[in-house]
Amino acid sequence: MAGDSHHPERSAVAALAEEFLAGLREWLTIPSIGVDPAHHADVHRSAQWLADRLRADGWPEVEVWDHGPALPAVYACWPAADPGAPTVLVYGHHDVQPVDPVDRWHHPPFEPVTSGDELLGRGASDDKGQVAMHLLAVKAHLAATGRNAPGVTLKLFIEGEEESGSPHLRKLLEDHRDDLGCDLVVFTDTGVHDRDTPTVNTGQRGVLGGEITFFGGTDDVHSGRAGGAIPNPATALARLVAALHDEDGRIQLPGFYDDVREPTERERADYAALPFDERRWLAQNAGGAQAVAGEPGYTTFERIWVRPTAEVNGLSSGYTGPGLKTIIPASATAKISFRLVPDQLPENVAGQLREFVAQHTPDGIRAEVSFRGTGVPPYAISPDDPANEAVRDALELAFDQPVRFARAGGSGPAAVLQAWLGVPLVYLGATLPDDRVHAPNERVVVPLLLKGAEAAAHLWRMLPERLTR
Amino acid sequence: MAGDSHHPERSAVAALAEEFLAGLREWLTIPSIGVDPAHHADVHRSAQWLADRLRADGWPEVEVWDHGPALPAVYACWPAADPGAPTVLVYGHHDVQPVDPVDRWHHPPFEPVTSGDELLGRGASDDKGQVAMHLLAVKAHLAATGRNAPGVTLKLFIEGEEESGSPHLRKLLEDHRDDLGCDLVVFTDTGVHDRDTPTVNTGQRGVLGGEITFFGGTDDVHSGRAGGAIPNPATALARLVAALHDEDGRIQLPGFYDDVREPTERERADYAALPFDERRWLAQNAGGAQAVAGEPGYTTFERIWVRPTAEVNGLSSGYTGPGLKTIIPASATAKISFRLVPDQLPENVAGQLREFVAQHTPDGIRAEVSFRGTGVPPYAISPDDPANEAVRDALELAFDQPVRFARAGGSGPAAVLQAWLGVPLVYLGATLPDDRVHAPNERVVVPLLLKGAEAAAHLWRMLPERLTR
CATH class of the missing domain: 3.40.630.10 (Zn peptidases)
Structure with missing residues (x-):
């Protein structure tokens, strides 16, 4: 040939x-x-x-x-x-x-x-x-x-x-x-x-993963005994997680976007020129997700390549077995990871998360934040x-x-x-x-x-x- | 004697x-x-x-x-x-x-x-x-x-x-x-x-307990592949849970308070006359909770006896073991129970919860709501x-x-x-x-x-x- x-x-x-x-x-x-x-x-x-x-x-x-x-x-x-x-x-x-x-x-x-x-x-x-x-x-x-x-x-x-x-x-x-x-x-x-x-x-992208635990009491409490009269750490944690993004999906950690480098026009044009079949992408790359979603003003490729993200990787609190246990859980934990883009530094984002958690910890709740390693830049x-x-x-x-x-x-x-x-x-x-x-x-x-x-x-x-x- | x-x-x-x-x-x-x-x-x-x-x-x-x-x-x-x-x-x-x-x-x-x-x-x-x-x-x-x-x-x-x-x-x-x-x-x-x-x-109080599951894709997805570009069911569920109460702790199900009977002056006076040691109550009745909290305008006894409540009993989503798995979970579940007061009916509250969940299910998420039995009036x-x-x-x-x-x-x-x-x-x-x-x-x-x-x-x-x- x-x-x-x-x-x-x-x-x-x-x-x-x-x-x-x-x-x-x-x-x-x-x-x-x-x-x-x-x-x-x-x-x-x-x-x-x-x-x-x-x-x-x-x-x-x-x-x-x-x-x-x-x-x-x-x-x-x-x-x-x-x-x-x-x-x-x-x-x-x-x-x-x-x-x-x-x-x-x-x-x-x-x-x-x-x-x-x-x-x-x-x-x-x-x-x-x-x-x-x-x-x-x-x-x-x-x-x-x-x-x-x-x-x-x-x-x-x-x-x-x-x-x-x-x-x-x-x-x-x-x-x-x-x-x-x-x-x-x-x-x-x-x-x-x-x-x-x-x-x-x-x-x-870089990554920083961590875990936030909200502690209420020392023990789970029967909700008939105290329900309505003490803070529920699971509710408090849900409120923190809900506050992590605004309505547009922008991450609310203080200063989170300060170091984010915008893609150049040339890069955006390159990504826009790539073939993208949304249904195929959802099925093959996104675990069968039902729809795309994300930060307005950015394409799917931009969202996953040049924009940072905060994702809940796991939630656990209280009773999670079959049936129901009417308790107020003693604690609630969220595993959260951030994908980072240049020029964000994992150590800065760790500090921002600690600050965010402190801002969103209500009275009667004690928070613990830990990170898995120091992250990947x-x-x-x-x-x-x-x-x-x-x-x-x-x-x-x-x-x-x-x-x-x-x-x-x-x-x-x-x-x-x-x-x-x-x-x-x-x-x-x-x-x-x-x-x-x-x-x-x-x-x-x-x-x-x-x-x-x-x-x-x-x-x-x-x-x-x-x-x- | x-x-x-x-x-x-x-x-x-x-x-x-x-x-x-x-x-x-x-x-x-x-x-x-x-x-x-x-x-x-x-x-x-x-x-x-x-x-x-x-x-x-x-x-x-x-x-x-x-x-x-x-x-x-x-x-x-x-x-x-x-x-x-x-x-x-x-x-x-x-x-x-x-x-x-x-x-x-x-x-x-x-x-x-x-x-x-x-x-x-x-x-x-x-x-x-x-x-x-x-x-x-x-x-x-x-x-x-x-x-x-x-x-x-x-x-x-x-x-x-x-x-x-x-x-x-x-x-x-x-x-x-x-x-x-x-x-x-x-x-x-x-x-x-x-x-x-x-x-x-x-x-x-009566009780109605149920479970809400939000489904995203069919499988957990690596957050590096799709993070930022598809809905995260754990985040969506946290937003629903956060929306369940307003800032004052009032429950936001449509019509939830319509059938709530206020206590009489005589009842409130009776409850107010009972001894209440907050620290002792927290330690002995509330699982060691750190503080009281709840609906403004009501005492702790009123909050637990004559006011209805919505409590998260459990949360589960994604990876909850040791360490970290950077996934977007395929689903997220909250177990929630309501304590009810006269004249609320469990079957009405079940309908209100279904309506609330429908209102708070974002695009790209499928919701399932189930109840444990028909509740207790x-x-x-x-x-x-x-x-x-x-x-x-x-x-x-x-x-x-x-x-x-x-x-x-x-x-x-x-x-x-x-x-x-x-x-x-x-x-x-x-x-x-x-x-x-x-x-x-x-x-x-x-x-x-x-x-x-x-x-x-x-x-x-x-x-x-x-x-x-």
Whole structure:
């Protein structure tokens, strides 16, 4: 085919595809569920599998960083032939989500199966598939260019705690500051907009999660004895939650929007140009929600990508079993998480929530607020950044079509990596929003993974000319 | 003592007290927990124990009504010597509450113990103690008057399903319409205001309990995928709960207050004259609540006795385990119960709640409302009713001090009995608000039970002259 002759990377990927898939399937059989201590040995096995594979692929420097308390990360380096070439650090993770509810899987989650052009199994998309994609990319890059070293110095940093919220990432970065030095980070844990619409992701929201508990008395009280004459913590908490948004859905924490960066006209135009089928989005991306809703003046994509949000994740109070218990509960708890956008900082929002709770705690109620960790900061990079333009051009070569910029609504350690390493961070991924990551029957679309590998191979070739050192 | 010579009933009660306590302790060893099917055999044993005791006491007519599905009730009748004497039906129950949390009891709940002037055990106060009080009262009445039949025709109706909400009471009343005919009901499942303040109860609030569920999507959704762009059922439910009361705590169901009967000046004056120690009330009656709160313009007693209330009994939505799950829940549920006052009807309030929920269900949310049974109607009788004045006078004789009228904030089948039997219903009881009924370490104050028995003995003597037939 004509395309193949123009893009030797494409031919190289095609030639290596079968071997690539066999390896990925083998890796997917290892249940590296990092959040489950019963599977920590599997996380170690997974790291070892990856290290062995990298060595077999010819990576000259491969290490398993396994000095607790962090679950093992895999580090590898392949220096460029040209000592002046830029250094790129590829970030991904090899731990996977739990598989509950396991009875909703159509096959055992760690016995991957192929169906049409899909590969199904836990981790196929998030994130083993995309890490394996990079291993393939390097081999294709070398084969296509006929070199025995990549065009850029490549470093791989594949952590084992992403699904646990990367609790030891800062420590790993600190301990390995010298190893991890680079000119650019390529973050590989996001994907493209849809099968027919390749996109470059340019950011992720941050997240801060916490818990608010309102205490009334020391015990639940029979509502016949005191109902109507003492504060009900469940009612008080409902009033606080109701006050969290105004009628338009704007979040009422004091100063919450002060640091919110509005999207540029160019970004808004890019998002508006993406195909959006509301019914399909509700069914496939929004858990079967019945309607869209949100902040006026913003589209659905803007609401989930560039606007912050406050969501109740859980409520609990009093009696919740079958039937009825006519009590005034002693306490009520709401779990609430905020998705944050640049330039909001989780620590500032934590303070705003404490202030908001203090303002909304009525007489006779005592409030407790706690947070899960320190939160994840948001991250975004301009579509105009030269590295981002290089990624876009690499994807256009691989997909043979124009590529737009988009963002992701979820969260990841991009801002931490960027801040710690002090270099730009770009996203390169080829998975889909409806890959059922974190859910039963996770899958990856194999032709997209191959396109992603081709794009990465293009990128390693192109970057030395495109990166301003 | 002078008192004894004036009140032969008092001497008779004192002479019978030891035998009375021995019998009650025996009955309290039977764990007749009606709500627990594992204890249904014990409910049968309890009914049999009572029937045997009544026969031993000389009641000429004793039946165990044990034709399911109702748990067994005990019926007994002792005709007055004078065929023209009025007939009084005494209502009580022999089923008891569960004992959870059992580890907070200081002794096994069904091995009653004596401590000072208290008898401790499940059912000591609610309601076996008060039923036994009536058995003692009849014996004392006969002994004091030297007769071999009571001054009024006495009927006992002691049901076995009160703690289950009396689900078959209407059926029992229907099946035994001829047996249960009477001129007055004496309801014995409430008590006096405090140890030093004897009172006659004149009413109970009704209750209607239900559950509201808001449904969003079919599945929980990762808040990174859709957060900010779809309705959150937990937030929507919190807004509904917040809207249930206005800033003054007035309930916002449409028409909710239309049928509410204001207390009379005499009733308000009676309640205002009762001793009230706010700190003690909060600690002993309100589960250690930190402050009183409620509808402006009403005292605490008015708020719990003569004003209706809406209380959230439970909230549940999304993830409520340890840590955090950043989801938008698929649904959210609130259990809510209303305490009602005359002349509110549970069926009307059910309709008002359905209307309120419809008004407060936002786009994209589907609501379901369900009720537990048909509710319990409120009941109150005027302090000026001649039967009520007779009860007050009987209590004044027994307690040697003035007796005021009060009410109870809880609920019971008084209205059902009154409506079905078509005669006045008065309350006679001698338990205390801090008897820890429905809670660990339930107790009854024995000298108060003996006063109650004396008052009942006075009442059976006095009633023929006092009751207008």
